[in-house]
Amino acid sequence: MNMRAILLFTGVALLFVGTGIIQSWNVSLTILNMALISAIMALGVNMQWGYAGLFNVGIMGFVALGGLGAVLVSMPPxxxxxxxxxxxxxxxxxxxxxxxxxxxxxxxxxxxxxxxxxxxxxxxxxxxxxxxxxxxxxxxxxxxxxxxxxxGGLGLPVILAWPVGGLLAAGAAWIIGKTALGLRSDYLAIATLGIAEIVIAMLKNEDWLARGVKNVIGLPRPVPYEIDLQNSQSFIETVTEFGFDPVTASTITVKLAYAGIFAVVLIGLLWLAQAALASPWGRMMRAIRDNEVSAEAMGKDVTARHLQIFILGSAICGLAGAMMTTLDGQLTPGTYQPLRFTFLIWVMVIVGGSGNNFGSVLGGFLIWWLWVQVEPLGALLMEGITAGMADGTWLKGHLLDSVAHMRLLTMGLILLLVLRFSPRGLLPEK
Amino acid sequence: MDFLNALVALANFVIVPALAYGSQLALGALGVTLIYGILRFSNFAHGDTMAFGTMATILATWAMQSAGISFGVLPTALLALPIGIAATGLLLLGTDRLVYKFYRVKKAKPVIFVIASLGVMFVMNGIVRFIIGVDDQQFADGERFLITARDFRTMTGLEEGLAIKTTQVITVAVAIIVVAILFWFLNKTRTGKSMRAYSDNEDLALLSGINPERVVMYTWLIVGGLATIAGVLYGLDKSFKPFTYFQLLLPIFAAAIVGGLGSPVGAIAGGFVIAFAEVTITYPLKKLLGYLLPDSLAPDGLVQLLSTDYKFAVSFVILIIVLLFRPTGLFKGKSV
The missing domain is CATH 1.10.287 (Helix Hairpins)
Structure with missing residues (x-):
């Protein structure tokens, strides 16, 4: 970690602290929890793209499989x-x-x-x-x-579901990798795009598996329920001693508990990823990425290594997907959009700095914060633009309704601008 | 008689819809394959280019309709098509200037182009949603049917009806005309020949004095035309919804790869392979088998091989099979 990284991470931390002070700590922690999960997804994609140059556009499918894993393990049979x-x-x-x-x-x-x-x-x-x-x-x-x-599921603790979600995603990745790796790079992209659509179609239609579009709700949680905390005498005594409102304190405690678990997973994965990158294995991966032909001449099996890292990266996405479903407490196949679960993660990796694990984590935090905050900011902007127009005109209504689509445009522009003017991202690979 | 009925049922539910759908896919795949041949990357923004072109055409159609212009029995959208094509061509030339040219000059790796096209896809998607919204738009007017099922039944005295929608006939007719013009252009004109030369061997083409920027410009214009026509035909036949157009990307890519990326003939063949496979596999065969088999063997269920929601799975499986056994596609495309 150099000066630049420390400064950037401090800056992002300030964004979250600022949200906490200006909006509320509940909002800030909600964004933080999803940002932690996004950072893990970005870490997985960075392994595939940054270490090996593999272009995966099916992240949504792997994330959804992780969510399915959470349901199949944790729901009562x-x-x-x-x-x-x-x-x-x-x-x-x-x-x-x-x-x-x-x-x-x-x-x-x-x-x-x-x-x-x-x-x-x-x-x-x-x-x-x-x-x-x-x-x-x-x-x-x-x-x-x-x-x-x-x-139903196996009725096991939900934490156990996380690695299972990773395994499911790894299985799907193995099938894709076996067929599409070793051919030209675009083919992998198209094949992953396809598998993602199919996974979602399966989740929506196979009602016997996870209820399809009827959604599975009420997944067990690894942390206590707010209502239990509010009814617990010792909890109320502790928080009132510090001068907090018990209801707010209970919601914040739950979110902090989630954030704690997620942070442990993220730090563990980050440590593993860094260790792997510094090991001979990581050097080999980068050698393959930078020049496949010479790596092959050195006796490295390029396709097998690619398959390995593709499975690893997808498994991490699956793990993150299971964590996300746990955080939501429900599996809602209808809400899986490629834009949100595939392309947004790509923006995180590219903006953060492909090839640099810390960069992906930074990108995950920063872009997720932007993704959540761009909408109110866009609404504010639009209200500013339309303020001079007469009420009830067609254009004014249309512009105000279109605010929701601002995100697409912004994310696309960010991706294009970073790719063009700063292709190595905020934290470049050394 | 039963055999005739079965044939009519097959034509009504499988052959006619698949012919129309196949023509739409073929036109889409032609655009993808041209970009692949000349610019050498898989354009992920193609689905959204189609959506943009269709949106421009719809807006022009609405303007014409409110001005009282109509095309008689044919949909007004066909009259508005040139406006849509012009708008899409301008948009594509603009994105090329702003986005792709930079990487072309730098000779960036193909995957960088693909990522850039992803960004373009986002922006185009945003523009389309911003202008027309995310809802379904029906913009077909004029005569709805060429033959209705009831007319067909009274005409032939068969039990089964055959309905042919005007849009289906228009789709096939327009596709044939467009493909004929395209092949004439590629094979007979100077510009078309220079495009093929550039696609075959870039260095040799440059040596013989072909201006690459000109080739690229014509490619984008042709792609804009093909994408708009494909999108409008699809929208006339079904309906226009931005998200569906994004999802069309998968069958279109599958069609282009099945035919062989970079091969125009392959793209057309691939489009029909995918369309027929998709429609046949998701169509309930009960009626057909009921006519063909003796009563004792007639099936109880719908005999639908896969539910329609899995139509993407069909293109995907075909794609996987081709990648496994013949990565260059049916008509030897490139597979660098």
């Missing part, structure tokens, strides 16, 4: 639904997996008719899978559709 269709679903999924593995095995056995043989295996397997799976899905979705209608 829905025993009635499991009894109704659980076995069939497990059998159906295994059948589907067996079909794919069978097709791959048939394909490996080279022969004259192998194309047809693979097609036949897939065709039969698909219908068998649907035949076994569909009744199970219908049975599960019929159980209490208004309140559940899904298989």
């Amino acid at each position: 829905n025993t009635e639904a499991l009894a109704a269709g659980g076995l069939r679903i497990v059998a159906g999924l295994s059948l589907g997996a067996a079909t794919v593995i069978g097709a791959i095995l048939v394909f490996r056995k080279a022969g004259k008719w192998r194309g047809w043989a693979v097609a036949a295996v897939l065709f039969v397997g698909f219908f068998a899978y649907r035949a076994v799976m569909d009744p199970g899905v219908i049975a599960v979705e019929a159980v209490n559709p208004a309140s559940s209608g899904n298989i």
Whole structure:
């Protein structure tokens, strides 16, 4: 950390302190919590882009898979639904997996008719899978559709769900990486764009899994509930002793608890990432990024290394996704927008300084703060512009309604300007 | 009779819609593939370019409608198309000057161009939402159907009806005309030949005195035209919604890659492959099988292979298969 980094981090810290003083500490901590998660996502993307030059535009999909992991681990199991269709679903999924593995095995056995043989295996397997799976899905979705209608989860503590979310994302990343890595760089971008859309489509439609667009709400929390704190005698005594209002104090305590857990994860990951970057492995990665041909000539397996780092980076995004779902306490597939979960993270990495872990973290904090604050600022600006216009005119109403779209424009401009005039970002790689 | 009914049902629900959708995808993929061939990057802003062009055309259409201009049985949007194309062409030339030219002069890596196009996508998306909003816009006017299902039934006496929308016919007709002009331009004119030369071998083209900036300028203008036409046809056929246009990016890329990036013929073939696969796989086959199979074997369920919400999965799976087995695409494109 040099002088520049310290100054910039202090500046961002002042933004949050300023928000706390001018608006309220609740607002500031809400932004901070999501900023911590965004910083972790940016760290994952920076591994892929900064260390290895891999262009991933499917961050949203990995984040959503992490959220699914949180639901599947932490929600209580829905025993009635499991009894109704659980076995069939497990059998159906295994059948589907067996079909794919069978097709791959048939394909490996080279022969004259192998194309047809693979097609036949897939065709039969698909219908068998649907035949076994569909009744199970219908049975599960019929159980209490208004309140559940899904298989529920394992009922384990939600913290355990975070690594599981990472694992789910890593699995998806393995499939993508296996196919698209080793080809030209744009292909990976297009393939990740596709997988993200499919993950979201799956979350929205597979009601048996996580209730689809009906949303899963009320995920267990790793921190106490505000209402419990307000009812606890010892808590009230402690805060009134310091002269705080118990209600405000309870909300702030909960947010601080979240911030504490998230900060521990972030610092741990940052330490690991820095250690990895300084190790021989990190040197090899940078060598591959800077010149693939010579790295290959030195005997490095470029595609395998790329696959490795792509999986690692995606797993971190999945972990962050699980943390985000925990913080929200709900999984709402309808709210996953590529703009918010993919491109915003890219802006963070590029603005912060690609290749520099501290830069990504800084970008995460700064851009998230801007993302939240640009809207009120934009509204203020628009009100200023339209102040002179007569009330009720068409243009005035249109301009005021369009404030919500200012974010897109601002983020796009920030990305383009930084890429053009300061491509190494706020904290350049050494 | 049953066989004829099955054929009509197939035409009504699969062949006609897929032909129209395929033409729209093919025009979109042609734009992507041209940019790839000449400027050598995958343009992520293409979906939003289409949205911008469509928006400009819609605004011009509204202006014409309020001025009392109409195109008879055809949609007014076709008259407004040149205005939309001009606006989009200007926008693309502007973004090239402001954004891409800098990286071209610096000979930046293709992935930097892709990131820049991402930024452009944001800005264009913002502009479109800012001007027209995020809601659905229906702007088709004129005659709705060429043949309605009821007319077809009384005409032929078959049980199944075949409805052909005017917009579907217009889509296919316009696509054929545009593709014919494009291929004539690329193969016969001096500028078109210099574009192909530049795409094949940049250094050799420069040596023989081709002005790269001119080639790039014509490429953007043609791409603007193709994107606007593709977008307007899609909007006429379905409806205009900015977010849908962003999502069209995936099938369009899939079409361009399936055909072979950089190959115009491939882009057209790819567009139809993707469209037919998507429509067939998400269409419930119950009716069709009901006609073809004896009653005892007729299926109970809908026999829909995948629900329509998974249509992206279809393009994606085709994309993955092509990447795995034939990364250069059907018509040998580039795969550097």
